[in-house]
Amino acid sequence: MSDAEPTVTVYTRPGCPYCFLLRRALRRHRIPFTEVDIWQDPAAAAAVRAVADGNETVPTVSVGVRWLVNPRVRQIRDLLPGQSG
Numbered sequence: 001m002s003d004a005e006p007t008v009t010v011y012t013r014p015g016c017p018y019c020f021l022l023r024r025a026l027r028r029h030r031i032p033f034t035e036v037d038i039w040q041d042p043a044a045a046a047a048v049r050a051v052a053d054g055n056e057t058v059p060t061v062s063v064g065v066r067w068l069v070n071p072r073v074r075q076i077r078d079l080l081p082g083q084s085g
Contacts, residue, residue, distance in 0.1 A: 006064025007080055008033040011048050018070065019059045022058035031080065033061075 002007070010017035010033050026033050038045040038056055046059045051067040061068045063079040077083040 006066075007062075008025070008076060008080065009062045011030040011038050011044055011062075012058050013037060013039050013056070016058050016067070017032050022059045022061075022073065026076070029073055029077060029083075031076065031083065032074070 008026070008031060010019070010023060010034055012023075014037065023033075023035065036044045038048055038058060046069060047057055047062075048056055050059065052060055052069045057069050059070060061071050063076055066079055068075055
């Protein structure tokens, strides 16, 4: 990952099947990411609520300054240089 490539952060909570599927897809596509459990991080939970109409919808993903609520891996890839397609 280059310095100019945006950071991918996946906001999750324990037991979320959609989070599991997205993490698996990101690994399959070799997209590095950081995972944050919103049940353990109140600031992260607040950030998710701010972009998800007041809900704690997970997975929510930030790619640099862009936020995606319940995205598919392709949406994330399309925001990364050299990954779209």
